[in-house]
Amino acid sequence: MTEQIIGLLGQGIWETLYMVLVSALFSYVIGIPLGVLVFVTDQNGICRNRVLNLLIGGVINFIRSIPFLILLVLILPFTRLIVGTTIGSTATIVPLVVAAAPYVARMVESSLKEVDSGVVEAAQAMGASRMQIILNVMLPEAKPSLLVGATISLATILGYSAMAGFVGGGGLGAIATNYGYYRYNTEVMLITVLLLVIIVQIFQEGGLRLVRRIDKRIK
Amino acid sequence: MEKEHIIRLEHVSKQFLSRNTDILAVSNINLEIKRGEVFGIIGFSGAGKSTLVRCINLLERPSDGAVYFDDTNLMDVSERTLRDTRLKMGMIFQQFNLLAQKNVLDNICFPLKIAGMKKEKRIKRARQLLELVDLTDKERAYPAQLSGGQKQRVAIARALATNPEVLLCDEATSALDPITTKSILELLKKINQEYGVTIVIITHEMQVAEQICDRIAVMSQGEIVEMGAVKDVFLNPQSETARKLILPDNQFDAEGIAKRVIRIAFDGQSSSDPIISQLTLHSGEMINILGANTENIGGKAYGQMLIQCPESAEALEKIRQYLTEQGIHFEEGGTIS
Structure with a gap:
């Protein structure tokens, strides 16, 4: 393996991490409020609102049902509008966020569902406002579960980012496509896949370790 | 002069709408709870006791009727006023409902944080309460590390943090063994006698009512079928439900x-x-x-x-x-x- 390839792989790792982490950050910035909203507007929620609930739920389901590669192509104009280009790592972040935010929203919703409704009731009995309940009860109580969700989301986003390599995205996915797939360089392809596996392992293991450390329910 | 009654329910009903049938969980309840007394609401499962107690602090909004706290009809007030009133009514639950991710001290501080108290002040207050419930050595423990009785003590301390005038207890001892039940009831009695907190207790156990209540209301199918001094009801039950509970x-x-x-x-x-x-x-x-x-x-x-x-x-x-x-x-x- 040439030094050039090794340098390329190093850059690929860096680009992949950059895409995945920045996308995850934005996905959570959008996904947490969306997930909270869809949870609290549910018919058993603390801000029941059927119309809003159906609307948000509908949008989430709509985006989630579009295959990622098709979504990526569909929103090319939008991507260009935001980052000025449609190729490279930064451009890939846009479709990654669009695809991952609804996914994250559902993850957040399911984590919030695990919070004991009795604790929410106790907070209401103490005179807590809805906002206080969301910020001081629901999210902190769901923290371990939210973190488990985040490790799963990261692996999913990583998978998407590799797919984006097929259509001009950056990172390890692009290397696997351009060097491994199109130029029949099996070695490079296997190495990139191996690197992706290692990154997923690190995310997963690190996340779970963190959860074990912060979850006060076990001990 | 202070009014004799702190809580007054007038014609309170609560209907739950479900797909096929509407369930009348609480039906036309009239009730007056005196300042400083321990009032029991007793009945079998499904009698509507828990719904009724939630109508007092409007965790369940009655479908009909009026709920007076200190002569203010809570049905008429704004959400803001309702939340302020809830600070004067602590509540404890069968399943304790502590914040699992927060330690004992933070759990007790929680209602004070909600009420906007400064951090040093709320820690000071929480430590006083820990002393009251006899758990000073557990302030850094998490709920998962406590026994049922200890959890309920923390819940009591938390409910008392804002100096409420009323403490609502929803089956507070039903998940506890008899000895722990007794110690919790003794603690509640102490809180009632030493701090003058009015206590409303929901229970299905006549023994609990006997040990602590001054007056009780017996509930069956959403209605109060009998009400009076606990002694009178116990010695001379008038209703079928009271007799079965005894x-x-x-x-x-x-x-x-x-x-x-x-x-x-x-x-x-x-x-x-x-x-x-x-x-x-x-x-x-x-x-x-x-x-x-x-x-x-x-x-x-x-x-x-x-x-x-x-x-x-x-x-x-x-x-x-x-x-x-x-x-x-x-x-x-x-x-x-």
Whole structure:
């Protein structure tokens, strides 16, 4: 393996991490409020609102049902509008966020569902406002579960980012496509896949370790 | 001058709308709870007790009626005022409902944080409360590390943090063993007596009501079927539900033996008096004890005993006579004396 390839792989790792982490950050910035909203507007929620609930739920389901590669192509104009280009790592972040935010929203919703409704009731009995309940009860109580969700989301986003390599995205996915797939360089392809596996392992293991450390329910 | 009543419910009903049938969980309840008393709401599962107690702080908004707290109808006030009023009403639950991710100290600080108190002040207040509930050594522990009784103590401390005038207890001892139950009830009694906090207790256990309540309301199918001083209800139950709560196994009304069964209620007689032996000696009749549930509190007997008497009317009369002479309260099966 040439030094050039090794340098390329190093850059690929860096680009992949950059895409995945920045996308995850934005996905959570959008996904947490969306997930909270869809949870609290549910018919058993603390801000029941059927119309809003159906609307948000509908949008989430709509985006989630579009295959990622098709979504990526569909929103090319939008991507260009935001980052000025449609190729490279930064451009890939846009479709990654669009695809991952609804996914994250559902993850957040399911984590919030695990919070004991009795604790929410106790907070209401103490005179807590809805906002206080969301910020001081629901999210902190769901923290371990939210973190488990985040490790799963990261692996999913990583998978998407590799797919984006097929259509001009950056990172390890692009290397696997351009060097491994199109130029029949099996070695490079296997190495990139191996690197992706290692990154997923690190995310997963690190996340779970963190959860074990912060979850006060076990001990 | 302070009003005698702190909570007043007028024609309160709560209907739950479900797909096929509407369930009337609470039906036209009128209730007055006096400042400083321990008031019990007792009934079997599904009687509507928990819904009723939630109507007091509007965790369940009644479908109909008025809920007065200190002469303010909570049905009319803004959400903001309602939340401020809730600060004056602490609540504890069967399942404790502590924040699992926060330690004991932070759990107790929580309502104070909600109320906007400064951090140093709320920690100071929380430590006072830990002392009150006797858990000073557990301030850094998390709920998962505590026993049921300890969790309920933390919940009590948390409910008292904002200095409420009323403490609502929803089956607060139902998940606890008898000894722990007793210690929690003693703590509640202390809070009532030393701090003048009005306590509303929901329970399905007559023993809990007996130990702590001044007055009780007996609920069945969403309605209050009987209300009065706990002593009166216990000695002289008027409703079918109250009688079943007092004698859950229903021996009293069992067919066949019912006529010959007498229920003796002990309400503070000297526990050293051998009542049954004396009864046998005086009447010269054989007496069979069917069941007993008595407690010795400070040398006085509290509780009840079911005895089965001989068949003859004459024997029965002798027994009646003796019990009446001794001033022992009793009822006979089938009829209420």
